[in-house]
Amino acid sequence: MSKLLILIVVVLGILAVAQLARVYELTSRLRGKREEEISDADNRMNATLMWLFPFAYFGFFLWLVVKYGDKMLPVAASTQGEATDALLDFNWWILILVFILTNVLLFYFAGKYVFSKDRRAHWYPHNNKLELLWTVVPAGVLAVIIIYGLTTWSHITSPASPDAMQVELYAKQFDWTARYPGSDGMLGATDYRLINGTNPLGIVTATSIETRLAEIEQEIADAEAQLSGVLPDDQRHELQERIDYLGRMTARIINLRGVMEQDIKANGAASTYLHGADDVVTKDFYLPVHKETSILIRSRDIIHSAFIPHLRVQMNAVPGMTTHMKVTPTITTDSMRTYVMQDDKFDFILLCNKICGASHYNMQMPLIVTPPAEFDAWLAEANKKPFEAPATPEATPPATDSTATAVMAEHAN
Numbered sequence: 001m002s003k004l005l006i007l008i009v010v011v012l013g014i015l016a017v018a019q020l021a022r023v024y025e026l027t028s029r030l031r032g033k034r035e036e037e038i039s040d041a042d043n044r045m046n047a048t049l050m051w052l053f054p055f056a057y058f059g060f061f062l063w064l065v066v067k068y069g070d071k072m073l074p075v076a077a078s079t080q081g082e083a084t085d086a087l088l089d090f091n092w093w094i095l096i097l098v099f100i101l102t103n104v105l106l107f108y109f110a111g112k113y114v115f116s117k118d119r120r121a122h123w124y125p126h127n128n129k130l131e132l133l134w135t136v137v138p139a140g141v142l143a144v145i146i147i148y149g150l151t152t153w154s155h156i157t158s159p160a161s162p163d164a165m166q167v168e169l170y171a172k173q174f175d176w177t178a179r180y181p182g183s184d185g186m187l188g189a190t191d192y193r194l195i196n197g198t199n200p201l202g203i204v205t206a207t208s209i210e211t212r213l214a215e216i217e218q219e220i221a222d223a224e225a226q227l228s229g230v231l232p233d234d235q236r237h238e239l240q241e242r243i244d245y246l247g248r249m250t251a252r253i254i255n256l257r258g259v260m261e262q263d264i265k266a267n268g269a270a271s272t273y274l275h276g277a278d279d280v281v282t283k284d285f286y287l288p289v290h291k292e293t294s295i296l297i298r299s300r301d302i303i304h305s306a307f308i309p310h311l312r313v314q315m316n317a318v319p320g321m322t323t324h325m326k327v328t329p330t331i332t333t334d335s336m337r338t339y340v341m342q343d344d345k346f347d348f349i350l351l352c353n354k355i356c357g358a359s360h361y362n363m364q365m366p367l368i369v370t371p372p373a374e375f376d377a378w379l380a381e382a383n384k385k386p387f388e389a390p391a392t393p394e395a396t397p398p399a400t401d402s403t404a405t406a407v408m409a410e411h412a413n
């Protein structure tokens with residue numbers, strides 16, 4: 001309500017000023033003065049104001065920097081972040097330099113060449129040298145900025161070194177799930193058709209394919225049982241469409257199974273289809289400090305964006321493809337709390353940085369950066385709860401079930 005009142009006052013104020021200007025115009029006309037006749041005193045006052053304005057302007061700018069400087073993000077906590085900050089600072093220095101130079105000249109000349117009856121403007125229509133200068137210099141500066149920017153960008157997105165750790169971040173409306181490779185150090189293949197209650201990320205394994213096929217078969221059987229009863233036409237039509245859809249889904253999953261079998265035959269132990277069972281699917285996001293990590297990013301529904309502001313890294317999560325960024329954290333959560341933020345509740349945070357729907361604001365997950373030993377201990381603990389118990393002859397089916405149930409229960413929360 002008060003906002004509306006302020007708006008009304010502002011609008012009325014503007015109208016009042018416009019009316020005053022009109023009254024002034026009319027009185028000058030009555031006095032027989034022409035509008036463009038401006039007194040020397042007015043001109044001199046304007047020239048002085050032109051000279052005073054930059055002081056007020058840059059003074060205000062400095063005041064803002066001093067007053068709100070501490071609202072900026074703290075020091076970058078990853079090597080990639082340090083590179084990004086250096087790039088940003090480089091751009092800032094160029095901008096500030098050019099901005100101050102051009103604005104000082106602008107207001108200085110506006111004040112210096114105040115109107116005088118005894119002076120005529122110099123007619124200076126064209127100068128090829130000047131044209132060349134102010135085309136080539138900005139082009140050169142831009143080229144430097146772009147080359148420097150692309151180098152930094154590739155530092156973040158180029159393939160990670162072979163011994164880098166892999167972590168997957170999976171986005172959906174409205175939360176994040178992390179996936180760590182199990183003891184084999186490799187993430188398994190995924191396919192969205194396999195997503196169900198126990199397999200929220202669609203990890204492909206022989207077992208998850210069979211489970212999903214049985215699930216669909218059951219759903220088809222249920223729908224067909226319903227169809228055999230008496231039903232209104234529109235419901236019958238809907239059910240039939242659902243059955244057809246599930247039939248197509250079955251065919252595609254069987255096709256996926258064929259692809260998997262061929263890939264295993266061709267690549268043996270290197271096949272990604274053999275590495276899903278021991279993956280760890282978790283709501284905890286841990287990274288070891290000073291270790292290069294390759295973060296793979298996927299989305300289940302629409303475009304999201306994985307943004308870790310304190311590490312200065314961000315990458316879109318795009319449905320249908322896997323995006324990638326590298327990150328090497330340089331400060332642990334504990335050090336951030338003790339030395340940087342002086343706040344023992346501080347946490348690094350992974351945010352969604354694409355407005356993706358009603359609960360976008362809440363799509364976040366804390367990130368914990370620990371010393372390597374602590375990270376290894378956490379991962380060893382997490383490895384005890386793999387996505388599926390490994391398909392070894394010793395593994396008894398009840399154990400597999402209880403693990404799957406435990407994982408499912410974890411995700412239900």
Ligand SMILES: [Cu+2]
Nearest residue numbers: 304352356363
């Ligand atoms: Cu999102």
